[in-house]
Amino acid sequence: MKITVLNGSPKGEESGTVYFVKYIQKKYPQHEYEYFNVAQAIKKIENDPQEFDRVIESVKNSDGVIWSFPLYVFLVHASYKRFIELIWERRVENIFRDKYVVSVATSIHFFDHTAINYMHSISDDLNMRYIDFFSADMTDLTKEDRRKDLLQFAHNFFEQMEQKRKTIKSYLPIIVDIKEYIPTEVRAPLDTKGQRFVIVTDAMDQDKNIGRMVKRFQEYTQADLVDLSALKINGGCTGCIHCGFDNECIYGENDDVKKTYEKLKQYDILVFAGTIKDRFLSARWKTFIDRRFYITHQPHFSGKQLAYLISGPISQTHNIREVLQANAEFDEVNLAGILSDESASALEIDERMKALAQNLVEYSLQGYIRPQTFLGIGGMKIFRDVIWGRLRMVFQSDHRYYKKHGKYDFPQKDFGTRVLNAIMIPITKIPSVKKSIQRDMKKHMISANQQVLRSK
Numbered sequence: 521m522k523i524t525v526l527n528g529s530p531k532g533e534e535s536g537t538v539y540f541v542k543y544i545q546k547k548y549p550q551h552e553y554e555y556f557n558v559a560q561a562i563k564k565i566e567n568d569p570q571e572f573d574r575v576i577e578s579v580k581n582s583d584g585v586i587w588s589f590p591l592y593v594f595l596v597h598a599s600y601k602r603f604i605e606l607i608w609e610r611r612v613e614n615i616f617r618d619k620y621v622v623s624v625a626t627s628i629h630f631f632d633h634t635a636i637n638y639m640h641s642i643s644d645d646l647n648m649r650y651i652d653f654f655s656a657d658m659t660d661l662t663k664e665d666r667r668k669d670l671l672q673f674a675h676n677f678f679e680q681m682e683q684k685r686k687t688i689k690s691y692l693p694i695i696v697d698i699k700e701y702i703p704t705e706v707r708a709p710l711d712t713k714g715q716r717f718v719i720v721t722d723a724m725d726q727d728k729n730i731g732r733m734v735k736r737f738q739e740y741t742q743a744d745l746v747d748l749s750a751l752k753i754n755g756g757c758t759g760c761i762h763c764g765f766d767n768e769c770i771y772g773e774n775d776d777v778k779k780t781y782e783k784l785k786q787y788d789i790l791v792f793a794g795t796i797k798d799r800f801l802s803a804r805w806k807t808f809i810d811r812r813f814y815i816t817h818q819p820h821f822s823g824k825q826l827a828y829l830i831s832g833p834i835s836q837t838h839n840i841r842e843v844l845q846a847n848a849e850f851d852e853v854n855l856a857g858i859l860s861d862e863s864a865s866a867l868e869i870d871e872r873m874k875a876l877a878q879n880l881v882e883y884s885l886q887g888y889i890r891p892q893t894f895l896g897i898g899g900m901k902i903f904r905d906v907i908w909g910r911l912r913m914v915f916q917s918d919h920r921y922y923k924k925h926g927k928y929d930f931p932q933k934d935f936g937t938r939v940l941n942a943i944m945i946p947i948t949k950i951p952s953v954k955k956s957i958q959r960d961m962k963k964h965m966i967s968a969n970q971q972v973l974r975s976k
């Protein structure tokens with residue numbers, strides 16, 4: 521059987537992920553494999569039609585496709601996303617129809633599921649026959665058990681493809697129900713009470729809803745504007761991790777990305793705006809998001825308010841919402857709302873816009889940050905562990921930051937609990953004590969809360 525491997529790492533041949541696929545190839549040499557470094561070569565693929573056609577021709581002649589990609593900031597790398605956008609822009613989506621497909625992803629398991637969901641939904645949108653995913657830690661190839669799992673996964677892929685077995689579709693096609701948004705006039709701008717707004721957008725075109733939403737929001741809040749389409753961006757994140765030591769990006773000051781991120785810190789309220797393209801924001805937006813990685817695993821906007829203006833079917837793409845919420849929690853900002861142009865009249869959108877802007881000002885003055893959910897808390901525990909341990913040497917700047925900001929909240933530092941456990945656990949071995957604790961467990965669990973109600 522013929523397999524096309526679409527490599528989503530900006531490192532091309534030096535991708536660690538693609539070694540997982542090469543290992544499959546080594547153990548299943550009876551199949552034919554053709555590799556394309558689509559993320560690394562995206563400029564060539566985009567600008568030279570023959571290069572794009574070469575990839576598509578290979579897919580056309582294949583029985584199956586492997587999406588081989590590293591995690592890049594909650595999703596795939598911006599250039600991989602750009603390749604996916606090109607599939608629809610150049611109307612070759614039918615070439616992918618009915619091809620069997622799997623995802624092979626590597627990461628440190630920080631939001632690997634949102635990238636996997638994304639690629640699964642893209643596969644379903646392309647009417648491919650999605651079999652499964654394999655999400656590995658970047659070091660898993662060195663572990664015997666994981667190699668066994670990988671080969672089992674590959675075996676299942678080849679066997680199901682050979683047998684032409686039916687697959688299950690998980691994502692229904694998106695139904696777009698977006699009306700043209702013609703804004704109402706802004707009669708009186710908002711009194712922002714000294715809170716400074718900035719809007720970051722990739723689209724200011726006044727012939728699109730998003731351009732008009734941005735313009736109206738800007739008029740109402742007197743926000744400054746950052747237009748990503750006009751920003752000088754010399755390229756996508758290369759994955760070199762040069763930034764790990766001192767947060768210095770290889771692009772340096774040669775383009776506008778770092779300057780823009782530093783400038784955004786001056787504002788109290790950030791509003792990010794964009795249109796949903798396939799199942800995320802545009803590749804342009806994703807490039808800007810990826811390039812934020814020069815600040816590595818440190819929050820950049822702590823204490824600020826954030827909102828999104830989105831044109832497109834956000835209610836049908838829950839994965840995006842999860843990424844935006846998780847990103848906000850990681851950044852220690854308050855995501856006050858995501859306003860879209862779905863299924864609403866212009867008047868309703870404008871009223872919601874007004875309320876959102878008012879809320880943003882109030883929350884900002886209060887300094888209100890909603891407590892984190894599992895997304896922020898769980899995510900930070902993954903970073904805490906890897907930065908303290910195996911990635912400390914390459915991410916020394918994160919280590920310094922985590923030490924300074926109390927991110928190393930390991931339980932072993934909690935001496936009170938350790939002493940309590942050391943004394944109490946042996947005591948609970950006494951049957952009568954254990955029984956009494958079990959009997960009054962519910963009371964024990966609320967006693968601290970009761971004390972707060974009594975005393976505060």
Ligand SMILES: Cc1cc2nc3c(=O)[nH]c(=O)nc-3n(C[C@H](O)[C@H](O)[C@H](O)COP(=O)(O)O)c2cc1C
Pocket residue numbers: 529530531534535536537538589590591592593594595626627628629630631632657658757759760761810813
């Ligand atoms: C800019 C950047 C962003 C990353 N984002 C994530 C992420 O969101 N979640 C995660 O678990 N790992 C993330 N990683 C780790 C990579 O996914 C991991 O190192 C991967 O194995 C690299 O594969 P590659 O060598 O094929 O490019 C990121 C790495 C870089 C350099």
